[in-house]
């Protein structure tokens with residue numbers, strides 16, 4: 001919808017997908033956390049903020065919420081360290097930036113934002129640490145007691161050995177054990193510009209050096225036509241090149257919901273485990289999941305809604321003209 005030359009802003013955010021809401025405090029607690037962020041970021045969009053700035057703000061707020069696996073509250077990797085990844089894509093300028101496996105920073109998304117205007121736009125561990133130093137960003141400990149206890153519990157067997165395995169053993173990285181989480185934000189601003197951001201602590205217990213989909217165009221992608229953020233098992237998302245695939249389909253002319261449904265039915269042939277949030281340039285909002293739950297909430301210009309009580313079956317749904 002366009003009023004006085006201004007587009008009605010749209011917003012959708014997620015706090016991950018997975019098998020249950022129990023570990024996160026239940027439906028009402030998660031809803032409260034997500035709605036607070038939607039309210040603040042939607043008001044920011046209404047005040048004239050760009051989609052890119054709104055996405056960064058939303059990611060920062062979600063990174064600060066220890067309930068979600070990004071920033072504060074990130075899960076630990078196989079060696080007990082936190083390494084976070086984040087990406088930002090400006091659909092208007094079709095520009096991707098990101099950081100991979102960065103430690104000791106409160107808001108990994110801020111690094112991705114800084115890199116939007118750099119000739120080198122994706123930095124990994126050592127390079128990202130150098131950037132932190134250059135920007136004089138204070139060192140931050142993202143570890144929470146809950147995450148430490150989870151790791152210790154999972155690693156109990158290791159402490160009877162003389163040496164802990166520093167590389168994840170196969171049985172500990174089975175998808176059913178993975179600590180799925182991640183946060184993402186997709187926005188359409190008053191000028192009709194789209195952006196997407198995604199930030200994660202990863203799957204949990206992964207091998208050192210494992211690279212998450214969240215800092216790849218497979219997990220976070222946008223053009224002037226559509227913007228998508230994914231969550232779930234990163235390897236599944238990479239194999240489907242999911243965010244890129246949906247966005248390219250919309251860019252080629254498919255309605256958003258049709259593009260999502262087609263991409264999901266292809267993915268389901270391979271038993272993928274993930275969730276997706278998306279917005280297109282017409283203002284259509286869509287979400288979908290193959291996992292049991294998707295922790296997402298949105299503002300469609302009239303009201304706030306969420307996806308917390310959807311059926312456990314794989315599903316793709318949407319609002320607006322995208323399908």
Ligand code: ASP
Pocket residue numbers: 016017179180181182200201202203211212213214230231232233234235237
């Ligand atoms: N996609 C993230 C990863 O595999 C995890 C998640 O979304 O929960 O690193």
